[in-house]
Amino acid sequence: MNRAALTDLILAAKRRKKLSWAKIAAKVGRAPTWTTAALLGQMTMSQSEAEAAANILGLGKEAVDLLQIVPYRGSLPTTVPTDPLIYRFYELIQVYGTTWKELIHEEFGDGIMSAIDFDMTLERQPDPKGDRVKIVMSGKFLQYKKY
Amino acid sequence: MNRAALTDLILAAKRRKKLSWAKIAAKVGRAPTWTTAALLGQMTMSQSEAEAAANILGLGKEAVDLLQIVPYRGSLPTTVPTDPLIYRFYELIQVYGTTWKELIHEEFGDGIMSAIDFDMTLERQPDPKGDRVKIVMSGKFLQYKKY
Amino acid sequence: MNRAALTDLILAAKRRKKLSWAKIAAKVGRAPTWTTAALLGQMTMSQSEAEAAANILGLGKEAVDLLQIVPYRGSLPTTVPTDPLIYRFYELIQVYGTTWKELIHEEFGDGIMSAIDFDMTLERQPDPKGDRVKIVMSGKFLQYKKY
Amino acid sequence: MNRAALTDLILAAKRRKKLSWAKIAAKVGRAPTWTTAALLGQMTMSQSEAEAAANILGLGKEAVDLLQIVPYRGSLPTTVPTDPLIYRFYELIQVYGTTWKELIHEEFGDGIMSAIDFDMTLERQPDPKGDRVKIVMSGKFLQYKKY
Amino acid sequence: MNRAALTDLILAAKRRKKLSWAKIAAKVGRAPTWTTAALLGQMTMSQSEAEAAANILGLGKEAVDLLQIVPYRGSLPTTVPTDPLIYRFYELIQVYGTTWKELIHEEFGDGIMSAIDFDMTLERQPDPKGDRVKIVMSGKFLQYKKY
Amino acid sequence: MNRAALTDLILAAKRRKKLSWAKIAAKVGRAPTWTTAALLGQMTMSQSEAEAAANILGLGKEAVDLLQIVPYRGSLPTTVPTDPLIYRFYELIQVYGTTWKELIHEEFGDGIMSAIDFDMTLERQPDPKGDRVKIVMSGKFLQYKKY
Amino acid sequence: MNRAALTDLILAAKRRKKLSWAKIAAKVGRAPTWTTAALLGQMTMSQSEAEAAANILGLGKEAVDLLQIVPYRGSLPTTVPTDPLIYRFYELIQVYGTTWKELIHEEFGDGIMSAIDFDMTLERQPDPKGDRVKIVMSGKFLQYKKY
Amino acid sequence: MNRAALTDLILAAKRRKKLSWAKIAAKVGRAPTWTTAALLGQMTMSQSEAEAAANILGLGKEAVDLLQIVPYRGSLPTTVPTDPLIYRFYELIQVYGTTWKELIHEEFGDGIMSAIDFDMTLERQPDPKGDRVKIVMSGKFLQYKKY
Amino acid sequence: MNRAALTDLILAAKRRKKLSWAKIAAKVGRAPTWTTAALLGQMTMSQSEAEAAANILGLGKEAVDLLQIVPYRGSLPTTVPTDPLIYRFYELIQVYGTTWKELIHEEFGDGIMSAIDFDMTLERQPDPKGDRVKIVMSGKFLQYKKY
Amino acid sequence: MNRAALTDLILAAKRRKKLSWAKIAAKVGRAPTWTTAALLGQMTMSQSEAEAAANILGLGKEAVDLLQIVPYRGSLPTTVPTDPLIYRFYELIQVYGTTWKELIHEEFGDGIMSAIDFDMTLERQPDPKGDRVKIVMSGKFLQYKKY
Secondary structure: OOOHHHHHHHHHHHHHOOOOOOHHHHHHHOOOHHHHHHHHHOOOOOOHHHHHHHHHHHOOOHHHHOOOOOOOOOOOOOOOOOOOOHHHHHHHHHHHHHHHHHHHHHHHHHEEEEEEEEEEEEEEEEEOOOOOHHHEEEEEEEEEOOO | HHHHHHHHHHHHHHHHHOOOOHHHHHHHHHHHHHHHEEEEOOOOOOOHHHHHHHHHHHOHHHHHHHOOOOOOOOOOOOOOOOOOHHHHHHHHHHHHHHHHHHHHHHOOOOEEEEEEEEEEEEEEEOOOOOOOEEEEEEEEEEEEEOO | OHHHHHHHHHHHHHHHOOOOOOHHHHHHHHOOHHHHHOOOOOOOOOOHHHHHHHHHHHHHHHHHHOOOOOOOOOOOOOOOOOOOOHHHHHHHHHHHHHHHHHHHHHHHHHHEEEEEEEEEEEEEEOOOOOOOOEEEEEEEEEEEEOO | OOOHHHHHHHHHHHHHHOOOHHHHHHHHHHHHHHHHHHHHHOOOOOOHHHHHHHHHHHHHHHHHHHHOOOOOOOOOOOOOOOOHHHHHHHHHHHHHHHHHHHHHHHHHHHEEEEEEEEEEEEEEEEEOOOOEEEEEEEEEEEOOOOO | OOOHHHHHHHHHHHHHHOOOOOHHHHHHHOOHHHHHHHHHOOOOHHHHHHHHHHHHHOHHHHHHHHOOOOOOOOOOOOOOOHHHHHHHHHHHHHHHHHHHHHHHHHHHOEEEEEEEEEEEEEEEEOOOOOOEEEEEEEEEEEEEOOO | OHHHHHHHHHHHHHHHHOOOHHHHHHHHHHOOHHHHHHHHHOOOOOOOHHHHHHHOOOOOHHHHHHHHOOOOOOOOOOOOOHHHHHHHHHHHHHHHHHHHHHHHHHOOOOOEEEEEEEEEEEEEEEEOOOOEEEEEEEEEEOOOOOO | OOHHHHHHHHHHHHHHHHOHHHHHHHHHHOOHHHHHHHHOOOOOOHHHHHHHHHHHHHOOOHHHHOOOOOOOOOOOOOOOOOOOHHHHHHHHHHHHHHHHHHHHHHHHHHEEEEEEEEEEEEEOOOOOOOEEEEEEEEEEEOOOOOO | OOOOHHHHHHHHHHOOOOOOHHHHHHOOOHHHHHHHHHHHOOOOOHHHHHHHHHHOOOOOOHOEEEHHHOOOOOOOOOOOOOHHHHHHHHHHHHHHHHHHHHHHHHOOOOOOEEEEEEEEEEEOOOOEEEEEEEEEEEEEEOOOOOO | OOOHHHHHHHHHHHHHHHOOHHHHHHOOOOOOOHHHHHOOOOOOOOOOHHHHHHHHOOOOOOHHHHOOOOOOOOOOOOOOOOOHHHHHHHHHHHHHHHHHHHHHHHHHEEOOOOOOEEEEEEEEEEEOOOOOOEEEEEEEEOOOOOO | OOHHHHHHHHHHHHHHOOOOOOHHHHHOOHHHHHHHHOOOOOOOOOOOHHHHHHHOOOHHHHHHHHOOOOOOOOOOOOOOOOOOOOOOOHHHHHHHHHHHHHHHHHHHHHHHEEEEEEEEEEEEEOOOOOEEEEEEEEEEEEOOOOO
């Protein structure tokens, strides 16, 4: 079994057991964003996290092992995503990419926002004109080293 | 003069006058993220916004007109961005794209987060282990219509 | 079974049972365009819609579950479609894309036509010089938010 | 002057003279969709249409000639459009492409909807929940020849 | 069985039975170019054509059904064909594409040669300096509609 | 002046002088297909052919030189052509490519149709149901050498 | 079994039987370059060549048939080869492509070196500073036909 | 002036002065293949070579300097070459790439043919059935280092 | 079994036996970088190296054979790597590629750093501000041959 | 003047003044790798560094300003580099990418080597079998944050 096969297995088990990501994350003891990413093959679990996940999903020993292996990351089948929900984020890069660059450099100087020392939450923001998706990202600023 | 030429002109004027995006945005009367995006050719200004921007940057009449034209959006020269700061956001899509999809569908059902009815802030988050870039995005949830 | 495999199964069942999309849509209680898209893995059915579809097509329990899962959208094997019927729509974008942009902005201001709050019909338009395909699309206009 | 340069000239003249596409189309005597496409370098005008357009836009003799030359069609700078308004149409192909194929074949047999013997209107559809963009396309059905 | 699998089956049967395309076409009652294209998954057969083909090739009921389904067209594994014989045709487009455009427009005005209402023959042209491949294509001229 | 600039010059001169390719070809003394291709930068003229072309088009000495230089061939701005007239030929390769391969191999054995020792005519084929474009291609069969 | 599967089979048999391409070529009675290309699915064998190859490699009847079928040529999995040995040849095209063009045109006029009426040897060239790979290519010059 | 502009200048000078590459190479004192590649921006000349080339071509001091700068190599405008003469070499890689790999490894073990410690000649090979282009390549074998 | 399947097998065996690359390399008697690359299908082992590797990993005879076959190199599934760790190296090429070119040419003249006669170490560099990854690469300088 | 134009200016000044990168770096007071990257538009200089560089190269006030602007990084004209020296580094990623991933994860756990908190030296390593290019890279290990 490889990691992609395990992801399919996890999705099928979740569907069959009618579990939510929120519930699985509570058992694993991590944030729902991180836990979902880990189970979709993008983050690496510790032994106890992997066992908790396997337990609630009904997965075997090989799955527990595989969830602890650092995955080859990258979850999308095409360079430009075709799925409308995911594409909107690509569109944000096209529209706001240079804006992020200008404003981060103005505030912090030359460097980047880390995508490794990074965390994120995603929640519902009630709004009378229609509820909104609120995403808060926080990444450590990393300065370009001079030498 | 086309829009790309105007963007170069704006960047040169800002550099020469040692202005910050924050200061320009205050004069325009809009958020720094929106104002920067507009001046980089990704949003459309009203007459008074365009005049305020042209005033502080020292731009002429044609610039005022061009800033009110809806632009052809998309600010990046390559499909996958080469600039490290901007690439990190593409990487987030590769790593978290399917996670966003799962969690938004779990919370809201089938639909997307709008990139049009959308706003965003970007700020410094002080942290003893190194300050962080904090980005808060808020987009209206749009449900797929059934018919 | 994944969603792509289910789509193949649906096409085979439809062929074997000599059903039409129109007839299936009538049983499902939705428009033929929406129903066909849903069965081809592009829309999400409710429990009762999925059961009606499974019933007429002779599909099992797993299919009923899968039809209720939000799919990863995007139904074409190549970036530029090779099938002549589908390519003609890509050609329309190449020829009329900037025209749509100009006319929608002229009528509505800066924003887009939603592809989510969207519906469509497709019908035969009799014509003595040869019948025509008539497609009526209707999408909510979404205005770019200023902030 | 080549055709792309003429398109820029037309857009600048329209902006300077504060003309609308609807008004230009009325002078040319053609539908707004067709006239806009023609002036954006996608359709070929007759002598009198070109003269009417040049007249209202204040263009010279070379422009009149160029508007009568069959253009090299294709108005987008990238294979997948980056502009959000135009992208939504590409997304419709990704989501509905196979649906169009199934329904046209079910109704008409093997063939395509012509993108040449084709016409289109675009109008505002008032709606209490937010006005909608309504696009009506009509293309002759062309049957695959057997031989 | 999907259409690609059927194509492999057809090629294997033809090889095993040492049939020629010419002979199969004679049984099907269509031109060799059309018949070969149909059996390679690019055209749609009628019931009687499919039965004749299945009969001579020794194919079963499912094959007869599949040959009557409109296929998703496009027979090449890469955007630019790698096979030398097929590449030469791509090269002709690179070398003669703009010539075809100029000459068809000069003779017919603005429009295209149909690839749907289209037929073709391919034959050996004896020549003392080496026999030649002669291809005659005939496609209906379709005029761009003005509206 | 490079070859691309010369091509623009030739098109402008032809437009201004209201010449047809047929007339230019008659002066050059070659077939219209070959002459058009040569003037569009895809074939190499002899001194006398170049002088005849320059004479009728009113071009100078540098043009006469450039028309005798072997060009870097390939006349299309994108890998998949966006212009509908030229695209139809690409579509023919997608639909008929494997058919050409099968039938040429069946008739001639392993080899290709030359795109170098090649000639072509393009003419109007009157038809009561609408005139047709008739293209006759003839290329020497080249057999793969065994060694 | 398709041709790609046969190639894998041939490589495995050669490995198991510890055969060299030189030895196989001697049995087949063709040059090692041609024989290797044929067994890797790029050339077409005669009945007796296929039988000789199958005999030494221990392949069955279907393999003998397949080796006589004209293959769909093109042996590389990516447009730009990733394997260092093969990439060096792509690099030669990038560095020397325009040089070949200039020198062949200077010597022969307008035309190409055939890749069909073509042969090649590859041998070791002893050299005190390190042995060299010597490749001799010979392709018939084909002149562009004028008409 | 950059290197690309110099290449255009060199080609124009060569054309105007009716020089051949062979004659220029003789003056430079290097092989025609190397000299042509150098003047087309793919190799680096010494001071005296650059002066000899500039002398015969009538180029100035800046050209002499530029010819001594190591160029950014890669002379083709597209990943897959569109020019038929150059494409044939790309086709050879597609057809013979894996053959070269097998035969070089069989003869030399694991390593590559250098494209740096490399030389080449190109000459006419008279043949009663039509003269041939003969290319002899010689590259040092480089063994993969083990460590 | 092909080489890709063997790589999966090796990764599974290493995981099951809880081996480290360092330990495997010690048994094989080569550097960890080289050994890891070899087992991931990028280098060729000798008989004794392959046997040592197979021994510690518990692989069979076919694996021993396959490890001695020169592989088709190239270990990444996309042209631009999506995995963040590997992407950083691609980013280094984007940022430092032209710097390497300038500095190597300044120090050595025209030529390249070999990627064949090449070795590398990778180690932990303790640092109070956070440990660092230290990579030392050493490749033979290869001078462009003049001829 | 934009940054690309400044890079050309810098290269021309360096050539004219016969400066070396080492000498410029000594004046700027930074390592040669960093200084070269900065002058090639990949790093951001401080005011005093920019002035020192402008002084030795003879550049004006606008250059001093531009050298202090954070650049849009990415110095290569194609996704896969065509220049042989730079390509070798891309090849190293293809051959060693997964090895780096395995060994860094084995030594450090899940995370990456920073390309931002990163430094590098490049030097000549004398060797009797031919001098070698030695590159030492050092990047901070960044651990994936769990949350």
